[in-house]
Amino acid sequence: MVTAKELENLYLKMPGTEPVTLTTKRGVNNDVLQTQSISHAWQRDITRDDVAKGLVLTAPEGIVWNIPDVLLAGKEIETGDTITDSDSVVWIVMSITRVRLRTHWRCICRREK
Template identity: 75%
Template sequence: MVSTQLLDYLYLKMPGTEAVTMTIKRGVNNDTTTTTSVSHAWMRDISRDDIAKGLVTSAHEGIVWNIPNVLLAGAEIETGDTITDSSSVVWTVMSVSRLRLRTHWRCICRRQK
C-alpha cells in the first residue's frame, strides 16, 4: 500500500505544479467557508468538449485544475468552490469529477472577473 508521505513526495517531484488555495463554501447561503492550502496542483488547457458543454464561453476564461485528493486533507470539492492560484487569480469551480481511481479531482473552472 502506498503511504500518504510517499504520495506527497511524488507530487513534490512532479514538474509544472504550483501551490493553490481552495476555498470551500458550504451552508445554506454559502456562509460557512473553509480554506485549504494545496501544495501541488496543476492546470491544463480546457478542451473543446468542455466549451461545447457551455461551462465556459472561451478558452481564455476557462482552465482545468487537477488536484490530488491526498493533499486535500479529507475535503470534498463541489461546484461553486474557488481556487486561488499563485498569481492571485481566483477560479470558480463550474464542474468537478474524480479521475485516476478517484485519486485526483478534475475541476473545470471559470476565471472570476
C-alpha cells in the same frame, strides 16, 4: 501499498505544479467559508468538449485544475468553490470529476470576473 506520505512526497517532485488555495463554501447560504492551502496542483487547457458543454464561453476564460485527493486531507471540492492560483487569479469551480482511480479531482473552472 503506497502510503499517503509517499504520495505526498511524489507530488513534491512532480514538475509543473504550483501552490493554490482552495476556498470552500458550505452551509445553507454558502456562508461558511474555509480555506485550505494545496501545495501541488497543476493546470491543463480546457477542451473543446468543455466549452461545448457551456461550462465556459471561451477557452481563455477557462482552465482545468488537477488536485490530488491526498492533499485535500479528506475534504471534497464542490461546484461554486474557488481555487486561487499563485498569481492571485481566482477560478470558480464549474464542474468536478474524480479521475485516475479517484486519486485526483479534475476541476473545470471559469475565471472570476
